[in-house]
Amino acid sequence: MNLKKMVAYKVAEEIKDGQVVGLGTGSTARYFIERVGMRIQKEELDILAVPTSYQSLFLARDWEIPITSITQHDIDVAVDGADEVDKDLNLLKGGGAAHTKEKIIDYSASEFIVIIDDSKLTDKLERPVPVEVIPTSSRLVCEELNSMGAKVKIRMSDAKDGPLITDNGNFIIDADFGSIDDPSKLEYEINNIPGVLENGIFSRGVDRVIVGTKDGIMEL
Numbered sequence: 618m619n620l621k622k623m624v625a626y627k628v629a630e631e632i633k634d635g636q637v638v639g640l641g642t643g644s645t646a647r648y649f650i651e652r653v654g655m656r657i658q659k660e661e662l663d664i665l666a667v668p669t670s671y672q673s674l675f676l677a678r679d680w681e682i683p684i685t686s687i688t689q690h691d692i693d694v695a696v697d698g699a700d701e702v703d704k705d706l707n708l709l710k711g712g713g714a715a716h717t718k719e720k721i722i723d724y725s726a727s728e729f730i731v732i733i734d735d736s737k738l739t740d741k742l743e744r745p746v747p748v749e750v751i752p753t754s755s756r757l758v759c760e761e762l763n764s765m766g767a768k769v770k771i772r773m774s775d776a777k778d779g780p781l782i783t784d785n786g787n788f789i790i791d792a793d794f795g796s797i798d799d800p801s802k803l804e805y806e807i808n809n810i811p812g813v814l815e816n817g818i819f820s821r822g823v824d825r826v827i828v829g830t831k832d833g834i835m836e837l
């Protein structure tokens with residue numbers, strides 16, 4: 618059973634005519650976009666969508682989903698995946714290097730719904746934190762993150778030699794702090810380093826977390 622598809626399709630059924638919908642990034646969000654696209658084709662579902670990345674923009678275009686932007690519309694509901702969700706509903710995102718735009722769109726939405734399979738659930742956040750940095754600041758930010766106790770790596774591209782470049786033209790530093798005791802404090806402290814654009818800890822704003830499990834769908 619494909620748990621990501623199951624949960625994404627279920628939440629896509631909740632989308633209503635007239636809504637402005639934030640489209641997340643990643644393999645779970647991809648299924649959500651696919652199902653919304655099918656509903657537009659088959660049921661004439663009437664929505665506007667705000668993509669969080671080029672990946673979701675291109676998918677939305679493939680499905681002929683009408684696109685707008687947050688410069689023009691407020692978002693009613695944003696639906697996005699996550700790499701980890703802890704017991705207090707803090708998220709770690711940015712596996713797809715899209716967390717900066719995801720955070721802008723997800724945090725601004727009237728309702729932010731997270732869709733995951735149950736492999737993403739954890740007691741505490743513990744994966745490396747993706748940190749988007751302006752390239753010229755990367756050495757200094759690495760040093761600062763090191764002094765805060767993290768092991769750091771600049772994320773490399775699979776498609777070319779050298780570093781991955783984000784949709785915003787920046788680098789990603791993956792900063793491994795081990796298990797994170799206070800996600801909200803760390804989210805704030807990392808963003809306080811000069812040259813950091815945004816990090817992948819989402820410590821607020823989540824309204825619902827919907828989880829695909831082998832026994833069906835559950836809501837946290």
Ligand SMILES: O=C(CO)[C@H](O)[C@H](O)COP(=O)(O)O
Binds near residue numbers: 641712
């Ligand atoms: O934050 C993200 C992209 O930046 C994704 O939402 C996150 O990586 C989850 O991806 P997937 O649904 O493929 O497991």
